[in-house]
Amino acid sequence: MKSPHPSAGVSTVANSADDTPQVSAPISCYSQAEIYAKSKVTKAPIQSFALAVFAGVFIALAFVFYLTVTTGAGDAPWGLVRLVGGIAFSLGLILVVVCGGELFTSSVLSTVAWAQKYVTGTELLKCWCRVYAGNFIGAMLMVGLITAAGMYELDGGNWGLNALKVAQHKLHHSWLQAFSLGILCNMLVCFGVWMTFSSRDMLAKSLLLILPVAMFVSSGFEHSIANMFMVPMGMTIQAIASPEFFASLGVTQEQFADLTVANFVFNNLIPVTLGNIVGGGVVVGLGYWWIEQCKTTLTEPHKAHYDKVSTSYTQDETTQHSTERKITKHS
Template sequence: MSESSSILSPAQMARAAEDAAFAKATGRPMKSFLLGLTAGGYIALGFIFFVTSQVGAAELPWGVAKVLGGVVFATGLALVVLTGAELFTSSTLTLTARASGRITWGQLLLNWLVVYVANFLGALTMVALVFLGGTWHNAEGGWGAVVLSTASYKLDHTFLEAFVLGILCNLMVCLAIWAAYSGRTTTDKVMAVTMPIALFVASGFEHSVANMFMIPLGILIKGSAGGEFWSQTGLDQAAFADLTWVNFFVDNLLPVTLGNIVGGGVMIGVLYWTIFHFLDTPKDGAKGAPAAKS
């Protein structure tokens, strides 16, 4: 097997992840913004696929239905990886380049801000398209009912629960991204991301960018659906009174975002930087490895 087709070793994956983080943080903000728009849209597409898979899934065993939803949701991250889109949750890995001193805190925070805002706008674009396209009317309102129940459930967590679920989520997302660096083919990369993403979705962990799509869509449906929708689905509009913008930002997006930073940036990025960079640095007096070209 030629070197170009072999997978990367764990140490090489760590270097590839740090180099990618450096490139993101030092690239043009407009490029990051446009790639962030696409990432927000792709993750929303993954959630659209998830919702479709859950319509009528109540007939399946709970775990089977959730695993099915998780596997199809992985389509979103596969598209992000294959197209080079910039996703805030994986951009938390830029902490590796900061730990190495290759970027400043200003560069890191600017990249996070640009990508986060772009992801939100990309997700909201998909919200508008799905809503205006009437997708939520599918299955006699069953599609919209899944959105409402999923969005409402996400607002039931305490601040601490949402924070911890955000940690667990981005632990898996960044593991998926990290593993994808080892692949050299499309198949390698898709296989690397699918199971970790299926795990986080099936287990009910919280992803800030995915929630930028699901909860706003739920808020929009709750406020706009007419009497026919509520009668078709058998749902009570009053049961979704918690679906408000204030609750979304305060009770979900804030703690989940903070948890995502800890789970991905610290528990994956900084951990593997420590193992494969800091601890691999030669002791004083020994000749160090050549610095990476930038």
């Protein structure tokens, strides 16, 4: 297998005269992506899984934040409410990047390492499976904690009603719509992660992530890991809340009867997950990989032309020096 660039950030070279390190050009975003992609797949499985559990927790916390800031918005403008919710939700990806986490939707960028033949297809799929499973466990832990904390009763139960409506809305997409929304979502997630490759400063990375996340959330794009928390949270509220809870909100428990495991898995989780893979792994990951290959291919003729011109120039220079020596000798 190939080995990607050995280090991130600014590379150094040694001066042949005194071995003094000299700063060379910074590594490109694509080269950083290769390092990032390979590290996702080659990380120790137990470490990868544990970090995936944390990432599931981070994304669930972000959705709790979203529900809290959008509950009770009343007559506030729809777009502004969703923008505020989207900014709040950006906490999740910021936690993943800054605190360290293995998130499935950003891990699909490891297609870059597969395309470069740094890892095999089997290694890639194993990585995706363990990260996906870890994210699910983290999300389920948060469903249990949030339910035990009784947060669905906040604001007179309006927090729980907001959660129910958001969860139910996610099950009302057609299969194609859910798939397309998954593609759009993970394009933005992976564009955000790709932008972080341009900086080594954590504050800068955090700021770069806010708008891409805010856009996909406010626009209603679908994120498979976020849905692992949100839809089960809605199903849990629908199952355990008392009749008085629903009556006080002017709704009935039967209105949310379509919040079932089967509906969630087949009408949302499967198409959204596949869409996330296409959006992040194919459009962004393989898209930039293909562009890099085109750049290499297109520069080869120029390199050959340069080598030809350089060789011709060297031969002319040698002939000139030889003529000068002859003139000097005769004079």
